[in-house]
Amino acid sequence: MPSVDRLDCISPDDLAARLSxxxxxxxxxxxxERGTVRLWREVExxxxxxxxxxxxxxxLGNARRIVRSGEGGVAQAEVRPGALSITPWGAAYDWSTTGPVDYAELYFSPAILHQVSDEVLDKDHRGHSLQDPLGVVDPLAEALFTTMLAELGSMHGGSKLFLDTLFNALVLRLVRLFANAGLSASPRRLALAPERTRRVIDYIEANLATDVGVTELAEIAGVSAFHFTRAFKNATGSTPYAYLTSRRVAVAKRALADGKLNIGAVAALCGFRTSGQFARMFKQMTGMTPTRFRRGS
Structure with a gap:
């Protein structure tokens, strides 16, 4: 872990205010609230x-040579689009390349690493942090991050539950690849007890119209956020996001067949932010649009 005191560090918001x-x-x-994602274009x-x-x-953007200096040395690499770099908390670097750059950044607290190592991998993480790779390629981590960006950039602005699921998987991947404590153990198999599973399912049923997140559901279950997604899937066979979506579509089918509400009202009833999002998810799950489903009912 860096020797700098946390009081000497600035926040991601302070950093954003410094950029061009x-x-x-x-x-x-x-x-x-699990982390912060930001995407920049044409930044010096x-x-x-x-x-x-x-x-x-x-x-992002074009491939280019990047030189990063600080923390006792200089690193340089030919960095392609989709490559990843990590700046551990408390580390300071100077970056140089030719021309402005495009990139996205995900910020998350050191406490998240403690949760992953202590609760998911059952490892003692105290005194350890992340390594600081420059321009590494990992297709899984890249796919998780780019999917988070796509979700945030969608017309409905992003589902908290979907973002939580992607984020937890991404942080676990980073820990297994880049934690300097060598945390390579496999996650423990966990499953929610039936009564805890029932509490979560009842809560989901009562809140289909709201944007619930993993942290919220984990509190209902009485387990940590990192435990929850895997434990819920082991108990039900579905991730929380897949389960929530399937229940929303099931309720939408009943409402469409009933015929009393228009498509927009059905979308709102089932927690979809827009009619377009509702139509896409409904077709993905059923193979037909809501309008076609209603006509055939």
């Missing part, structure tokens, strides 16, 4: 002061 242009995409307005490289959170960078 505001982000073109951000999770700030979504109500998602500059120094990064120590941050109070870990930072995962997804390099």
């Amino acid at each position: 242009t505001p982000p073109v995409l951000s999770s700030d307005q979504t109500g998602w 490289p500059e120094s990064y002061p120590p941050l109070d959170q870990h930072c995962l960078t997804l390099h």
Whole structure:
């Protein structure tokens, strides 16, 4: 772990205020609280002061040579689009390359690593942090991060439950690849007790019209957020997001067959933010649009 004191670090918000242009995409307005995602275009490289959170960078735009200096040395790499770099909390770097750059960043607190290692992998994480790779390629981590960006950039602004699911999987992947404690153990198999599973299912049924998140459901179950997704899937056979979506579509089918509500009202009833999002998810689950389903009912 860096020797710098957390009081000497700045927040991701302070960092954003230092950059030459505001982000073109951000999770700030979504109500998602597990971390912060921001996407920048055409930003001039500059120094990064120590941050109070870990930072995962997804390099976008054109391939280019990047030089990063600080923390006792200089690293350089030919970085392709989709490659990843990590700036551990408390680390300070100067970045240099030719011309402005495009990139996305995910910020998350050091406490998240403690949750992953202590609760999911059953490892003692105290005194350890993340390594600081520059321009590494990992298709799984890249896919998880780009899917988070796509979800945030969608017309409905992002589902908290879907973002939580992607985020938890991404952080677990980072820990297994880049935690300097060598946390390579497999996650423990967990399953919710029947009464806990029932509490969660009852809560989902009562809140189909709201944007629930993993943290919220984990509190209902009485387990940690990192435990919850895997334990729920082991107990039910579905991830929380898949289960919630299937229940929303099931309720939508009944409402469409009943014929009393228009398509937009059915979408709102079932927790879809727009009629377009509802139509896409309904067709994905059933093979037909809501309008076609209603006509055939």
